[in-house]
Amino acid sequence: MLGLLIAYCAVFGLIVGSFLNVVIYRVPRKESVVSPRSACPTCGVPISARDNVPIFSWLFLRGKCRNCHSPISVRYPLVEAATAGLFAGVAARIGFSWSLPAFLVVAAGLLALACTDFEHLVLPKRIVYPVLALVGILLIVAAAITHHWHNLLIAVLCAIVWFVIFFVMNAISPRALGFGDVRLAPVLGLALGWLGIRYALLGFFAANLIGAILGLSLIATKRMKRQQQIPYGVFLAMGTMLAIFAGPELLRPFQSLKG
């Protein structure tokens, strides 16, 4: 039965990934995500439904527009495949739980935000706030159905603590950590806090460790200057997903600690 849930979430992920492509492209450019319909950026001809099937259309058209044959970025099928993979992984990890929808939203939101942060160094409010609201509502629903109010309380506390820590980090070093990261912090605190305080700690340390290792190696290989702004949101997303996916294994040595 779990296999069926994983397969279903993977297919759902392909569809969501297709929408995330629109969000990732349009939101940083301050365009509507609803209209107009997707069109080829080169010739402007709208993309028909049969050419808009996640991954398969791109492969079938060999990465070219049907009309003008100009290349279509490999990023589109990659984002769709990544969303499907993340959704399958979240389904495998969370399983049949009322909190699963909240974690799918977290995975989709973090993927979109990692992309906009990587490309434009922004974590748009138009993505962060809806994700925060959706995750909050879905976790409240999950708590109401399962009576896991304790999880919700820890989640809210972790969200507040993450927010305060990031607020202070931003005040100390606004270049290393922009205010977009401060806005994103409660989302991560909510999701990881629901799983337990130890997950919130693990996610925080994993994000900073990944950031330090990648940042220093980029500076060392001269691909990045020391003063350059870093896409901290990418590391936050990676650290959070690592904590969700590998938390039980990574936290096993600390099992005697409660939380």
Ligand SMILES: [Zn+2]
């Ligand atoms: Zn075209």
